[in-house]
Amino acid sequence: MQDPFEKFSDWYAKANDSEDLADAVALATSDSRGYPSVRMVLLKGHGPDGFTFYTNMESRKGQEILGNMRAALCFHWKSLTRQVRIEGPLQQVSDEEADAYYDSRARDSRIGAWASKQSRPMEGRFEFEAAIAKYAAKYAVGHIPRPPYWTGFRLCPEAIEFWEERKFRLHDRTRYRREGAGDWVVEKLYP
Template sequence: MSKPIADIRIEYKRHSLSEKDVQHDPIRQFDLWWTEAISSQIEEVNAMTLATASSDGLPSARIVLLKGFTEEGFVFFTNYNSYKGQQLDENPRACLVFFWKELERQVRITGLIEKVSAEESDVYFSSRPESSRIGAWASPQSKVIESRGILETTEAELQKAFEGKEIPRPLHWGGYRLKPVSVEFWQGRPSRLHDRIHYSLEETGNWRIERLAP
């Protein structure tokens, strides 16, 4: 008999987090944790949950990949006509969640969504493998299709059409930037008394730092 789900638990005890020790800016704090996560050789360290909601409040979440971050925000790329793209058009607010279990850490970032420039999308698209660039053309993302064979046939046709040619970025594909208004750093601690340090953006442009109860 398998172990009851309610009995599955891990005691977190690798690190601690104090509001006295964190950076004054959440992007700089994220950069510190990001560097440690990279050094820890976490598999798909840039995988993050993207949570969106439609104009009537219907939520949806899925895993996407972080492709860059700066003081301006966090960037990812996708099909603008996808379900998440539709929700982001209706309600340009979203939340990102990173969970790095090897470090017993979680980062939750909530903010406003904007599209990156066409030039930025072009630069990233051209850096992708050829198969991924063709895939962006081949898949009508989130649409109902009759079979996988349709995708494979379309892919083969596009490979032939683009053979020996530059593959341009489809206009329906590009990047989004989440500009944070709140960021929470969660560090697992023993007895479920976890450390939670929360940053919230004030009207002055400064960040307020507070500790939250676990």
């Protein structure tokens, strides 16, 4: 059986050829009461060490992650009629890794990371636009440092499930589940 990371890479490459946002993935977290929430994020890296995305730690998502370092991801590539579900613990990326990715972002996105009080109420759009103008002026010249509350997380999979549509709802489902020292148990699942 194919390694799950190789299989994901194959499917992801095909999705990049046929989807506008192949890197868009639903991220599910839960709060301290166990109430779930889900939102779309963008995948910024993947490999045997896990699946990486970035966020504002002061956002609802960031606070839920810091309170429960477990999450789930769900990719859905409609054009391919495929889905990949991934579950496991999260680990924060290093400051060096977060800095490198932050520095690769468009200037306006870096300014936006400073200006947005993500997930918190605002009185109106003008309040946000004023903050954008403030940080655009502050960082008009030179390097824009990464805000201390902005970082990345890597989901380290304990389970990866591949789903592919088949006729008459006789879909193909394969789950890879880690056991013991990291060996993968492969299971075919009923659709």
